[in-house]
Amino acid sequence: MFRWFSSWLRNNCRLHCRRWWRFVLLWLTLPAFAAPAALPAEQIGDGVFAIFAPPADATPENLGRVVNSGFIVGDDGVIVIDSGANHRHGEAILATVAQVTPKPVKLLINTHPHPQNVLGNSAFAERGIPILATAATVAAMNERCPTCLASLRQSVGDEAMRGTRIRLPDRTLGSGQVLEIAGRRLRLLHFGHGHTEGDLAVFDEGSAALFSGDLIYRGQIPHLSEADTSGWIAALDQVAMLPFRILIPGRGAAGTAADLAPVRRYLSELRQRVSAAYREGRSADEAIQLAELPEFAAWHGYAARHGRNVQHVYFEIEREDMGGQRGGRR
Ligand SMILES: [Zn+2]
Incomplete structure (x- = not known):
């Protein structure tokens, strides 16, 4: 096609016409190569940033960006929590981090295996950034991500999912639950099968901020398709015992420990x-x-x-x- 078009240009266009067409082609193809724009990030604690998504289901208009993600800036690096719904969403999260700090991203944590939380992994993997999750999340991604990717593609369209590849976490949660990284102490909490089989909540001790993943929704009806509801309620009772002051839920606005109660009641x-x-x-x-x-x-x-x-x-x-x-x- 391109060869045919070049030859048509040579045979049918004078010099100024050819330049005009090349200019048009450049503008048409620029979006494909442009770096994704940074997303609005809110600082909600000491070194703690959240990228909030509006309440919505995945559509071509919102590109599938319907769950929250965030990052913690430490002394010499950054820890990102959840990678977004597709490769370009992952790129946009990385662009957001870069706008806030020049420090390198040292780790990506996947809170659970739902597609909107993990399909941006490829943007991190291609930069050599390690990805950590529970073993149950890795197993579930292995089993379900091919279907989830196809299904999300149907919801948001090919363009939004362009370049998206399934990249499994390369590190799993060990027996120790405290991670010391970039000068921060993070408690990684897996309470068993709740919202999904692989739920991981991240508690940053320094800021008392909790990234709950989809264990906590605010103002939205939770998705139960992979849930064990009695395990989920038990997990929320464990979460309630944590000394957190800032809540970054999986979906909905920032809150406090008091915002755990409504989803438990539901x-x-x-x-x-x-x-x-x-x-x-x-x-x-x-x-x-x-x-x-x-x-x-x-x-x-x-x-x-x-x-x-x-x-x-x-x-x-x-x-x-x-x-x-x-x-x-x-
Ligand atoms: Zn989820």
Whole structure:
């Protein structure tokens, strides 16, 4: 195509015409090579920055950038938490860090294996930045990321996902839970299967800031497709014991420890209502009608997700009742 076009230019255009076409071509192809713009970052603690995403589902307009990420600037380097939904999102997060500090990124932490949190890994991997997650997150990415990548591509389009490759974390959480890096002490907390099988919360002791990953949503109905809801509630009870003053939730605005309660209440009321419907012998479809939770109807995603969440919990309770294994889809 390019050869044909060059030859057409030679045969049909005078010099000024050829220059004009080359100028047009340059402008048309520039976006493909332009560095991604930095994203708005908010400093919310000593060396702690968050990049907040508005409440939304992934669409071509928002490029799939629907979950929060952030970074911690230490004495001689930076730790990034979650890499975004695609390669260019990862690049944009790195550009954001570079706008704040010239210090190198020393580590990327994936909080859990959902595509919007891990598909930007390739931007970090190609710079040789180590990536850390729980072993369960690595296993889940290995199993599900090919499908998740295809599904996210359908939601946001090919252009947004251009250059995105699955890059698994190359480090897993060891037995020690305290990481000393770049002059910061980070407590890495895995409480078992909750929102997903691989959840990792990151507590920065110096600033008392907690990056909770999707263990905590604010003002949004949580996604339960991989969840173990009783494990999730137990994890939130463990999180509540941490001395954190600043919360960077997986979704929603910054908050404090008080903002843990609403998501716990949603999960717990959901379980109670669905459990009651199950014990009355109602079907999963009937349970959807019986487990409306008007208190949470104003949260983003209620209409689209709450009914699915009821069904998820219904089958969880049925498995528990039959003595089966707890936990969501593995
Ligand atoms: Zn998630």
